[in-house]
Amino acid sequence: MRIGIPSWDDIRAAAGCLEGKAHRTPVLTSAGIDALAGARLFFKCENFQRSGAFKFRGAYHAVSRLSPEEARRGVLTHSSGNHAAALALAASLRGIPAHIVMPSNASIAKRRAVEAYGGQIVLCEPTLAAREETAKRVFRETGAALVHPYDDPAVIAGQGTVALELIEQEPDLDFIIAPVSGGGLISGIALAAAAWPNIELLAAEPEQADDAFQSLRAGRLVRPASTDTIADGLRASLSERTFSVIQRRVREIITVSEAEIIAAMRLLWERMKLVIEPSSATPLAAVLKRRERFQGSRAGLMLTGGNVDLDALPWQARRNG
């Protein structure tokens, strides 16, 4: 099987395709958080991206590359959240149906988002087997094109555009740090940042869903022992494709605890006034945990999304028991 990996030119082309369609999200800074970190931190606010997450980049790009004939049959995915909403929005912008296979335990906020964009939800049991089986059934019934959340070259190329944009906005970065889950974002960033070899690329991952960390250490794909993390966007695991890019280009994966994620999340809400989801807090948690590594540097941190249930924030849960 040929493993398709987008080239730098593919990512440039994806950036052209997204121009005027995706938001050019702002890069924000905080003197207070810089003082805490001992570094200059540049937060790329993809929580302000359309559909509330960077996922719109990959989804829109993948949808735009379907032939008219393919597009007519619609698109299909199985996703626990942000990719689902992003694909529903991207499909609605092209005027085609999106069939979204979601586990029955997906958060209400994320289900509502998919519905708001006109996506058609097909619920299934919350197991990988049930998701794949249900997706196959929908495919048999509709012929819709599967747009995988991350194991798809067009999706990876779309996600990579965020790095081109960040580097254009902040040219002198020493680091770029992004969360890793299935690896679509970090491998897109790695391929995009290849033109800037001085930028060190790091990933942040929850200790409680650390398959990327384990895989990089073992030198082969390791299935996660658990995915029980509050960072609900980071429960997927790498594919051969994304792992192969990560292995070559990502210097280190820094794992962070649940408490570190929640503390960093609260800091971003309080000091920077940003509604971000727990996944987005992992890069800051990593920087604060490993201060010495970033001392005096300029680091770009990906805030990947802002889709949280405002009625169930982590600090509420902690307070109320």
Add this chain to the structure above:
Amino acid sequence: MRIGIPSWDDIRAAAGCLEGKAHRTPVLTSAGIDALAGARLFFKCENFQRSGAFKFRGAYHAVSRLSPEEARRGVLTHSSGNHAAALALAASLRGIPAHIVMPSNASIAKRRAVEAYGGQIVLCEPTLAAREETAKRVFRETGAALVHPYDDPAVIAGQGTVALELIEQEPDLDFIIAPVSGGGLISGIALAAAAWPNIELLAAEPEQADDAFQSLRAGRLVRPASTDTIADGLRASLSERTFSVIQRRVREIITVSEAEIIAAMRLLWERMKLVIEPSSATPLAAVLKRRERFQGSRAGLMLTGGNVDLDALPWQARRNG
């Protein structure tokens, strides 16, 4: 008594003074909220301003204009919140003391912010008389320069810079809508926007603290019947100075209910991923309440601040009783 009103040149000068000191805050948009409103809305995100509110503009400008001799004795204000934190930060940047007279019922979040910036808090009873008496005592003891939250030409000129910036970022606005409390912001905006006579200037005010609305209708300063609103940044009342500007330049004051404020606030959190305080939600509440007035237009809305207690959000309070 001479009522000092800043000129357009004063506001330009203030903008020069703030360059590189205040954040140039981004303007964000939301296709979803535009669809709800039937208008193109441009949100000027002063919740991302230093100290978490536009107040930094006026405070920094006022502090910068003190002579070295005046500055040495420090600054002094009585404020229930954002101006206090902003003045503390502005003073600390100049390396001078800030004495902040605060009512004993001020929120913990706002007290913490003042302390974090090195401000020296002097608590007093939560009455206007006690605040003024305490401020006089601190003045006798320190000789510190009073920087009023809004009834001060340097403060008004500083606040006005936000309009210059917004108009530069979005040149073709039909409306600018800002909350009104003591009137420092809206009068600064009015003076700054005087060079663009096609922009209609509106203010938004809580029904439950509607002294500006009442004053504009009566043609004279009317003291508020109540200030019992969740929009804790909007409990002050106009001065002769700010009223005189508002009378000449503000077309209409739109009042909004508590429920409308909370609904608009939640919309901004959910759809735009912005941590904003209730005051900041009043312009959007006004636009959604009076849709017909804004149909098809391009409106700039001031999101004035993001300083909220994350442990006591309005929808939590409602849910928990």
